[in-house]
Amino acid sequence: MSEYSVKELNELAMKIILHAGEGRSLVNKAFQSAGQGKSRDVIKELLKEAREKITEAHKLQTKVIQDTVMNESQCLTMLFIHAQDTLMTIHSELFMAENVLELYCANQGKEVEHE
Numbered sequence: 013m014s015e016y017s018v019k020e021l022n023e024l025a026m027k028i029i030l031h032a033g034e035g036r037s038l039v040n041k042a043f044q045s046a047g048q049g050k051s052r053d054v055i056k057e058l059l060k061e062a063r064e065k066i067t068e069a070h071k072l073q074t075k076v077i078q079d080t081v082m083n084e085s086q087c088l089t090m091l092f093i094h095a096q097d098t099l100m101t102i103h104s105e106l107f108m109a110e111n112v113l114e115l116y117c118a119n120q121g122k123e124v125e126h127e
Contacts, residue, residue, distance in 0.1 A: 014083075024092065035069070035102050038059070038061045043113070046116055046117070052117050059113065062109075
């Protein structure tokens with residue numbers, strides 16, 4: 013069981029926000045690519061990269077949760093809570109994008125697979 017200092021939590025929070033933000037940028041690129049008529053493979057690769065970024069962020073969050081779950085004295089910072097909120101919001105955006113782009117590509121005669 014680990015205990016994190018405020019500085020360590022804030023550094024982890026910034027990493028989570030960074031990875032999640034990169035994921036959001038890739039989701040936006042996937043939508044732009046669809047709008048530009050790019051191939052299914054291009055869209056699929058962007059969504060895959062976005063999912064990888066979200067997964068990186070989620071792993072950081074999970075490690076902190078697992079390390080501190082039994083530590084009643086562990087404090088959480090507002091920045092870490094914000095990072096969790098950001099991560100889950102962008103994770104939801106990715107889920108929606110995967111499904112919307114799948115429908116779009118199916119309507120265009122393309123298929124997008126997601127995990």
